Amino acid sequence: MSRTRTALLAALALVAGASGTALAVAPADVGIAAIPCTVDYKVQNQWDTGFTTAVTITNNSAAKSSWALKWSYAGNQKVSSFWNSKISQSGTTVTATNETYNGTLATGGSVSFGFNGTYSGTNALPTTFTLDGVTCNVDDGGSGPTDPPDPGGGTKVDNPYAGAKVYVNPEWSAKAAAETGGSRISNQPTGVWLDRIAAINGVNGGMGLRAHLDAALAQKGSGEEVIQLVIYDLPGRDCAALASNGELGPTEIDKYKTQFIDPIAAILADSKYSSLRIVTTIEIDSLPNLVTNTGSRPTATAACDTMLANGNYVKGVGYALNKLGAIPNVYNYIDAGHHGWIGWDDNFAASATIMKQAATAEGATVDDVHGFIANTANYSALKENNFTINESVAGKSVRESKWVDWNRYVDELSFAQAFRNQLVSTGFNSGIGMLIDTSRNGWGGSARPSGPGAMTDVDTYVNGGRYDRRIHVGNWCNQSGAGLGERPKASPAAGIDAYVWMKPPGESDGSSSAIPNDEGKGFDRMCDPTYTGNPRNGNSMSGALPNAPLSGHWFSAQFQQLMQNAYPAL
Template sequence: MSRTRTALLAALALVAGASGTALAVVPGDVGIAAVPCTVDYKVQNQWDTGFTAAVTITNNTTAKSSWSLKWSYAGNQQITSGWNAKITQSGTAVTAANESYNGTLATGGSLSFGFNGSYSGTNAVPAAFTLDGVTCNVDDGATPTPTDPTDPGDPSAERVDNPYNGAQVYVNPEWSAKAAAETGGSRISNQPTGVWLDRIAAINGVNGGMGLRDHLDAALEQKGSGEEVIQLVIYNLPGRDCAALASNGELGPTEIDRYKTEYIDPIAAILADPAYASLRIVTTIEIDSLPNLVTNTGSRPTATPACDVMKANGNYQKGVGYALNKLGDVPNVYNYIDAGHHGWIGWDDNFAPSATVMKEAATSEGATVNDVHGFITNTANYSALKENNFTINDTVAGKSVRESKWVDWNRYVDELSFAQAFRNQLVTTGFNSGIGMLIDTSRNGWGGTARPTGPGAVTDVDTYVNGGRYDRRIHIGNWCNQSGAGLGERPQANPAAGIDAYVWMKPPGESDGSSTEIANDEGKGFDRMCDPTYTGNPRNGNNLSGALPNSPLSGHWFSAQFQQLMQNAYPAL
């Protein structure tokens, strides 16, 4: 955004109508007089009969405890739904007033809201706005206003190579309170975890809980004068998790437009609020989506009809691309795409094809590889970080470790080696050479008394691998509330080459899915892989699921799991 003097603003706002944006003032030069308020009205998405718009208000006068923004349309635009504001319309006149949770508007403060609308003919941007009766975007001859923090001339808007460097990471107070309430939980309740936006309602808060703005505001409070990372999980694709019923979502396979306008657009508008420009916002994009298009489609024995549908309609790639594009436009957002784990795409026929699918997504819906800061592996999974008792190159009794039943011809035996190798593959596929990896270590410690202290016997390759492996799952395809799991490495920056951070993106103690069918209004199904009596399917080699009993719905607090994770933590608590 170029620096523009306020005297030019009225003319510029009219010119901007052709591009779908009403320009807000960016008075960064000393001596420029202030406007009482600025309004940035952007048409983010437009089609033949409808559009989505985002509006950001900046108040340069006395702090407000409530507000009302008004404008009029020159055409026949009609607002059909909105978020983060109470929007009413009479003829061409529109009024947007604060919700109960966002009435405060400090001096120099900003806030954003958005809406969907319909139109025919032209969709011109409104020429004038008033905030509480005062005309915005017009010089009142008063005092200078501060620099727009989203202006590239402001150092706070420049992305750093690794957002975790020199920064503390947001501790979610809701998760922290649950952890601290558990016996012994205070030992880890100060650890940073991801905030999961797993449905549209989560943006404003579910059942009275914290919404996205609440978390961002809390992150600002935790930040103080230092740097602060807040980790968000973007998780609501249409037809979500086509191979795992426990984590199905609210949107049907074809509801890509709802995903864009009711989910991504409101999130992007909030993250773009200049009030949050000093935060480093890490987004992890759509867990367990893109790898499904490689491993669970077509003629493979692991294929599911739901995944075939998503491969055919392309909505996973479209959704991920749209999210990358919109969120990547915010200068202080760092997008990391989910990249499965080594026990999913570490095989020869999955490895390179998965990188190709991720490149397809990252170059769709207006996104480019420049919108991708990195990738995350092992999210909400259990794959051991580093297996020290055997390597992929070992041979026992004339057989390679790759021939063992556990490794099963995979190229990797642990998550660290996989993440580093997959990073190289992604660069080869066309992603930027500076991408970094995150590894979720929230549940892959595998400590306690069952942790082997050395290799297994060399009588045969299976005995050797099974006797030495830290990962004690029955099968590497098991993923739901695994019995015997423990907390892994604590979150930390720059732990290994090519790795931006170890993170706890999955909050320990939150269930992967219910062990029996539970009626719910969250769109979550019952997956037999969460049932400890289930004897399996091709995706886990037809083995027992290894799941804990009596588990609640995915995302709900599971005290027994939390206690087990602490008991088996490695490093130990």
């Protein structure tokens, strides 16, 4: 049975019949234009105690600069969270009003928002809606839990980036353009980070998910358009660091499912967005931690041991893959760390195995995985041209150098191509593609070596020739000397779907000192330039820039450095 209803409630004449019963009939000359507004109320997901709803308002009257939609429930439904509108509830009466960015509603124009709710007993649909006090028609879209939404989009293409433009986030673009020299890159596509529940709706008046999708449609025109989303709010997020901790505790897997993934899935499944190619980066800083930072390893943390034991990283990633992968125009890419994290023999195959475990958890299958992404928000060089692991200097293998430290990979391109093969051998589909985040791995500028180092000894040789100028390959926070890398491009190398700027250049990795905040973000000493290190970075200096703000906040000094050291140069 459909979870939408039709009730023609405007432009009707009430005529009393002979029996005294009031009948609602429409005048013969009343057309659709006479209906001042239409509301499409769809319950897109429903379970024993809750539901997710998407609402679209179409305005057929005079243009509006603000709007308020009201309805009442017949049962005990309660709105628990919402996005792309501000919702209040008094008893059974609910009022949804516009956000600052979507108040304009032209004649014939539409606006959409969504919410999660709770109920017990039955979840009867509201039958009457008023827009600014005027009763609207209620559209029957024929979609609901018993006849699931069909967002369209057809069969997935092999590489979503091929032949497509990629979404330029107007909020990031404006910040970049405001910087001296920033207009040189302000038109580049970057990822949209959904790093907390509030981001779905928009934080501090900023754009929410629907606003970004609407902007992507506007940019799309008649061609193909990719929009890149980072899905990043697992319970106990990033158990090996503090700057990137999240809002959900280690056990809050149900909240992750119902208040984070379900609302995102409901929005992405809206047929309005079926013409977009939606690329998701699924939960960075998670699954590789279960391999490298648990058990008896010197890099282990109690927090990572907890996440391995409770299984909530695996469950969360599986749930996200399942829900988002069911949408025909969504392309899921799982975070695959980077070569300086899982390139070692002990980590390589084990990481692929844990990723397969997640991809077959919570109803997900390998068919829900379109590919993997390497180097997200990291600094590992794309290609080191001045040394390989097959060389020896003064009787020692390059693998024995302090920098390489027995890793089998020295750069992201060779790692991503090899890890793709490992993933296929572990059971993933042979057609999977890789993405590489090149937003901050260019390492240009005056410090970039022009050739190999001196062959005095293996360390001199490697250190003299490596493009990656970090103190240690484990350093990850606001790295001094970094530069913009290869510009985003499709199909740049075998097995690689695209080079992307998933991490928006200029957004901080974490604060240099403790900053109180309501974003769930802690202070990690790896972001402190005076920190002397830990086992995860070989007890080396952090290499971090000073005076950095909270992760995700704009860091002008970093942005300027990235442009200065860009390779290829700007």
